[in-house]
Amino acid sequence: MVGIPLDLQLLNLCAALLLLLSFAMLAQRRIVTLVNLLATQGALLFVATVLLAWRTGEHHLYLSAFLTLALKVVFLPWLLHRLIKRLQVYWDTEPLLNIPGTMLIGLLVVVFSFGLAQPISALASTATRNAIGIAVAVILLSFVTMITRRKAMSQVVGFLSMENGLFFGAMSATYGMPMIVEFGVALDVLVAVLVLGIFFFQIREQFDSLDLHHLEALRERPSEPDGQPRPIQEN
Amino acid sequence: MELLILLLTPICGAILLGIFGARRRAPELNIAVSLVTFLAACVLTARVTAGGPLLVAREQFFIDPFNVFLVTLTAFVGLTTSIFSRPYMRVEMDHGRVSARRLRLYHSMYQLFMTTMLVALTTNNMGLLWVAMEAATLSTVLLVTLYRTPASLEAGWKYFILCGVGIAQALFGTILLYFAAEKALGSEGVTALLWTHLNTVKGQLEPAVLGLAFVFLLVGYGTKVGLAPLHNWLPDAHAEGPTPISAVLSGLLLNVAIYSVVRCKILVEGSLHSTLPSRMLMGFGLLSVVLAVFFLWRQRDIKRLFAYSSIEHMGIITFAFGMGGPVANFAALLHMTVHSLTKSAIFFAAGHAAQKAGSQLMENIRGLITSNPTIGWGLMMGSLAILGMPPFGVFASEFLVLTTAMREQPWATPILLIALGVAFAAIFARVQPMVFGETSARRLPHPPALLPVFTHLALVLALGLYVPPYLADWYRAAAQLIGGP
Numbered sequence: 001m002v003g004i005p006l007d008l009q010l011l012n013l014c015a016a017l018l019l020l021l022s023f024a025m026l027a028q029r030r031i032v033t034l035v036n037l038l039a040t041q042g043a044l045l046f047v048a049t050v051l052l053a054w055r056t057g058e059h060h061l062y063l064s065a066f067l068t069l070a071l072k073v074v075f076l077p078w079l080l081h082r083l084i085k086r087l088q089v090y091w092d093t094e095p096l097l098n099i100p101g102t103m104l105i106g107l108l109v110v111v112f113s114f115g116l117a118q119p120i121s122a123l124a125s126t127a128t129r130n131a132i133g134i135a136v137a138v139i140l141l142s143f144v145t146m147i148t149r150r151k152a153m154s155q156v157v158g159f160l161s162m163e164n165g166l167f168f169g170a171m172s173a174t175y176g177m178p179m180i181v182e183f184g185v186a187l188d189v190l191v192a193v194l195v196l197g198i199f200f201f202q203i204r205e206q207f208d209s210l211d212l213h214h215l216e217a218l219r220e221r222p223s224e225p226d227g228q229p230r231p232i233q234e235n
Numbered sequence: 236m237e238l239l240i241l242l243l244t245p246i247c248g249a250i251l252l253g254i255f256g257a258r259r260r261a262p263e264l265n266i267a268v269s270l271v272t273f274l275a276a277c278v279l280t281a282r283v284t285a286g287g288p289l290l291v292a293r294e295q296f297f298i299d300p301f302n303v304f305l306v307t308l309t310a311f312v313g314l315t316t317s318i319f320s321r322p323y324m325r326v327e328m329d330h331g332r333v334s335a336r337r338l339r340l341y342h343s344m345y346q347l348f349m350t351t352m353l354v355a356l357t358t359n360n361m362g363l364l365w366v367a368m369e370a371a372t373l374s375t376v377l378l379v380t381l382y383r384t385p386a387s388l389e390a391g392w393k394y395f396i397l398c399g400v401g402i403a404q405a406l407f408g409t410i411l412l413y414f415a416a417e418k419a420l421g422s423e424g425v426t427a428l429l430w431t432h433l434n435t436v437k438g439q440l441e442p443a444v445l446g447l448a449f450v451f452l453l454v455g456y457g458t459k460v461g462l463a464p465l466h467n468w469l470p471d472a473h474a475e476g477p478t479p480i481s482a483v484l485s486g487l488l489l490n491v492a493i494y495s496v497v498r499c500k501i502l503v504e505g506s507l508h509s510t511l512p513s514r515m516l517m518g519f520g521l522l523s524v525v526l527a528v529f530f531l532w533r534q535r536d537i538k539r540l541f542a543y544s545s546i547e548h549m550g551i552i553t554f555a556f557g558m559g560g561p562v563a564n565f566a567a568l569l570h571m572t573v574h575s576l577t578k579s580a581i582f583f584a585a586g587h588a589a590q591k592a593g594s595q596l597m598e599n600i601r602g603l604i605t606s607n608p609t610i611g612w613g614l615m616m617g618s619l620a621i622l623g624m625p626p627f628g629v630f631a632s633e634f635l636v637l638t639t640a641m642r643e644q645p646w647a648t649p650i651l652l653i654a655l656g657v658a659f660a661a662i663f664a665r666v667q668p669m670v671f672g673e674t675s676a677r678r679l680p681h682p683p684a685l686l687p688v689f690t691h692l693a694l695v696l697a698l699g700l701y702v703p704p705y706l707a708d709w710y711r712a713a714a715q716l717i718g719g720p
Binding site for chain 2: 146174187199206
């Protein structure tokens with residue numbers, strides 16, 4: 001480890017931990033733990049951003065670090081925990097694919113991501129260019145999480161973790177996006193979660209469950225005689 | 236100044252309607268807000284036509300011939316849709332499908348949705364464009380689920396997740412674009428995502444990164460365009476939401492999404508010096524046309540039928556932009572205009588027809604011509620227009636696309652022709668009995684607003700017969716800007 005400064009080592013450690021957390025999310029079925037993992041991911045992002053800000057002297061990174069802290073470490077997990085309590089969804093059902101299988105797919109995804117990030121890393125001049133591969137891996141792993149889960153809540157956690165991956169990618173490739181864009185993205189994420197909160201209650205009210213297999217009626221099956229017609233309810 | 240009014244009016248409208256949206260006069264307020272927006276758009280258009288491109292607010296907003304016509308179109312369809320929604324939502328309320336509180340949500344979100352689309356169209360910042368596109372999804376999710384039926388919740392969820400994931404890809408594409416731009420423009424940060432700046436240095440942007448960025452941007456914004464294989468959300472969201480929302484989703488949001496794709500394409504093509512972006516657009520476009528036409532045959536729900544028809548037309552437009560060159564771009568722009576006018580007119584007519592029949596299933600909608608001739612004629616003429624019958628404007632643009640395809644990409648012409656033919660058979664076979672069959676339906680309690688339907692159709696007809704010179708110049712300038720191989 002001669003020649004690599006300590007802060008850069010710490011940054012790389014953060015990146016590695018982020019990847020590890022993505023795998024943990026892939027394997028975790030307890031929704032409360034999933035949210036905690038998401039919060040930890042946010043905290044790591046915060047640490048990484050502060051480290052990077054300190055290293056590069058880019059002041060706007062401090063701002064986005066604190067935005068991350070407020071939004072992703074404090075507010076969103078709090079909101080999700082509240083939702084979980086109100087809606088009483090603690091466990092996801094068996095994922096569509098068993099966990100060892102998902103892990104294997106995850107491994108392949110990581111290899112693929114590093115291949116994809118290769119040309120970008122080669123061009124990047126940032127100190128963190130090696131982390132770009134990890135950012136892509138986090139994005140794609142969250143994608144896998146979303147695909148293999150059935151509960152709406154786990155899908156949302158996957159969605160937010162994907163956003164974390166994007167944020168990390170932006171940070172490691174270009175030291176963050178322009179501030180106005182970052183504010184906009186943060187606002188969108190916030191609104192998205194609020195909308196989802198409302199949405200969950202609607203789903204719940206309608207189906208008494210947050211299991212997404214209820215949401216599979218709208219398929220293309222018009223030729224079947226038992227394809228349920230959906231008349232407009234007049235009352 | 237006009238731009239400020241244009242963007243602030245719908246925001247203020249959204250806030251006002253968020254407070255007063257449940258009152259009896261709320262629909263009128265909605266119309267008034269839309270009218271002011273439309274007038275601001277007209278003034279803005281006049282100014283840009285007279286004085287050339289406009290760059291305001293520290294270059295964050297940018298109006299050129301390409302987006303100004305879309306701004307006017309968006310504001311216009313927004314206005315007519317608000318006129319249409321007044322009686323439509325009253326009937327829905329009488330039927331007990333929406334409460335006053337939900338109507339407030341509806342009105343407020345409607346204006347918010349208009350704002351996001353106008354911001355997406357006028358912004359010069361590729362990052363803000365992304366933010367606005369995401370906000371457009373968010374503001375319509377709750378509108379799609381307005382009726383809270385199981386089907387509408389499912390549609391809303393699908394819409395949210397598919398578009399959310401899609402748009403996340405677009406964000407990654409935007410990050411890559413920024414990454415490449417920083418190299419060329421230096422790390423001034425703020426200017427590196429401005430489209431005008433990117434456009435001047437597009438030759439120096441790193442081709443490998445931009446190629447990758449375009450793939451992500453196309454997949455991301457393409458999801459919102461409804462390009463196959465990512466079109467799944469579109470028919471559900473169109474069919475389950477209230478009809479005014481189907482009309483603006485189909486007529487406006489898809490246009491805005493295509494606009495974003497084309498903006499990205501201009502940059503990437505300038506950097507890559509290859510036909511890869513064009514070929515990708517043509518491929519996705521053609522795939523969407525073919526897939527949509529297959530699905531057209533299997534539809535039973537009137538709004539789903541026309542939603543698939545929207546996918547088909549988006550495919551045609553994407554294909555035309557993919558071919559590039561002045562004629563194809565001209566045709567694509569014309570097609571965007573006429574499709575948006577015609578499709579929203581069809582949704583207006585179809586919405587009233589479904590309300591009358593008490594069902595969106597086509598087998599339950601019969602004999603509109605006897606029970607309500609104006610709706611019947613509106614639906615019939617709208618369908619003929621969208622199917623590309625002369626003398627409507629869709630014919631002119633499709634004709635241009637086809638003749639250009641014959642010259643530039645002869646292999647695609649038979650596919651397009653067959654698809655158009657099959658679409659004709661599929662839609663006409665379903666619309667004909669709906670309009671001319673036997674019926675025993677009652678009249679609607681509130682007189683339907685058919686003015687928007689016929690205004691739109693008259694405009695489409697006029698565009699088919701004669702494109703006024705200033706409009707043609709305008710299209711030509713935009714087509715020039717988009718360029719192509």
